[in-house]
Amino acid sequence: MKKEQSVIAAKKKKFMVTSIIWIVVVALIVVFGVQLAYRVPWTYDMTGQKLFVLSEETKNVTDGLTDTVKIGAVYSDSNQDAMVSALLKEYEKISPNIQVEFLDVDKNPGMLAGYELGDVKAVPNGTIIVNGNGRYKVIAPTELFASGETGNQFYGESEITGAIRYVTAETLPKIYFLQGHDELKTGTDTAKAVALLERDAYAVDTLSLLEKGSVPEDASMVIAVSPAEDLSDEEAAALRTYLEAGGKFLLSVDPTLSTNTDKLKNFGEITRSYGIDIANNFVFEEDQSYYLTTSNMYLIPRYGEHAITEQMINDQKYVVLPLVRGLTEVEHADDVKLTPLLQSSPSSWMRTDVSIAENGMTEKDVQGPINLAYAVEQNGPRMVVIGDSNFMTDGNLEMQGNSNLFINSVDWLNGGRDSAMIAGKVINSNSMVVRGADFVKLMIICCVVMPLVMFVGAIFVWRMKKNK
Incomplete structure (x- = not known):
């Protein structure tokens, strides 16, 4: 009996020792696994839009970092956004030169001192601050999230990567928006276009040729968005001098619907000297495949082959042009190269006499296809002329490929500069589609x-x- 009890006791003891050893081993494995998970930059994102996987564009931007970039997320300890927090952790993993910290400015307002915000006073909860190379970029909470036709969009990576590119660029090409001719305003009408340029590492300012007398020497290009009034003779001479010296110019003009009077004579003389006529007209589309269902004058044009449109063609992103002015070629110098970028269908027509009140096509109208945008290059000067400005306003810029058309045009004008555009990602999909790898x-x-x-x-x- 005693022998059996001793055997049982020995087995119990052995079982207890074995259990303890296994518990310790499992605990060590768990601890080691957790520590390894924090140290190894490997993740698997199962969200349909890959919300927490940084794109190749972001990797290209961060690979070249040599100086420290500080990212401050202004959140109280109890009110951090889970999506933003998870995304910022990915930025910490992707580069040792990126430092992320959360700033509870309600408890400690002094935490903002290291970000050198200058005149910026109000920094609401949810703001992201990116600081580096003596520059800073403030990303408002409203710029991180937006609602669209496809659902709620998260622009976290797009905004943060653009801000990193902005603050770390060695030089920022200077873009001037022409003012003084009742153009669209950069602070209201085209604020998103300006933000897009800054994300693409451009410096943006406005220019009054009447005040300056000439285009500043630091101008990488000049943009005129929907001028309703003409250049003065002095302004036209200054702009012409700038172009002849190798300048870059983007002009977008809207159609004239009420008068045949040429309100943009001097603008037109400049474009005609490079082979493009911007005479008064509007384009009407008859082919349902090339306009929005809401209006025959909201065109979805075909693409011409050019560096500006190449990626848009590959990605099957379409441009939507609300109310378009047709452009025609005129006689020009042999060394001027004209490339149509956008074109209406053969079923479209252009009304050159806008006093005609007929709804349908008349004998005086011009049968399509009609060219709607051109890229122009000479030995030095470059120009993009687009027969619509509404596509780049705040209400339309994010529609389909409109933002691509704008930023690709700017980058091409600046010598084919690479863009780091990253699209927003839908965050409220109801289904998960898993394909391929x-x-x-x-x-x-x-x-x-x-x-x-x-x-x-x-x-x-x-x-x-x-x-x-």
């Missing part, structure tokens, strides 16, 4: 890894019971 990974996890873990666990439990 992601499907294989998910299948391996669900059908191999998880069953194998459970099988090994079952074997372990069986062995422990057997030892009893």
